[in-house]
Amino acid sequence: MRLALAVLALTAMPAMAQQPCAPSRAAMAGVISGGKYQEQPVIQGMASDGQYRFELWANPDTGTWTATMQQPNGMTCIVAAGDSFAPAHVEKTGQDM
Numbered sequence: 001m002r003l004a005l006a007v008l009a010l011t012a013m014p015a016m017a018q019q020p021c022a023p024s025r026a027a028m029a030g031v032i033s034g035g036k037y038q039e040q041p042v043i044q045g046m047a048s049d050g051q052y053r054f055e056l057w058a059n060p061d062t063g064t065w066t067a068t069m070q071q072p073n074g075m076t077c078i079v080a081a082g083d084s085f086a087p088a089h090v091e092k093t094g095q096d097m
Helices: 004-008 025-033
Strands: 040-046 053-058 065-070 076-082
Touching: 025 053, 025 065, 025 076
Parallel strands: none
Antiparallel strands: 040 053, 053 065, 065 076
16 A cells, blocks of 8 residues: 555554554644645545544546545554546436436
8 A cells, every 4th residue: 555654654553553543633634635645535434323524535637545444543544555546527317316
C-alpha cells in the first residue's frame, strides 16, 4: 500500500501492521493531505451506530484516493487506496426523490 510506511511510522500498534493506522484523524490527515499525494476529504459519513467515521480523500488532479475509517478510540486506519478517482456522474431521472 502506497502510504503504508509513512503511516505505520505514526503508530506503535503491531496488531494493525496489515492495516496502516495513525493514532488520530489529525495525524492521518497530515500524512494523506501532505507529501506526494496532496489528497483532501471529499466525502465523509458516520456508521448508523455513530461509532465509526468513514472518509474518502482524493486529489482530482492526480486521480489518487484513500478511504479511511476512524474507530471510537480515535485510531484512524486506511481501508483502501487507489487511483483513477473521478466524481460520480449522476443522471437525473426526472423524478423527485
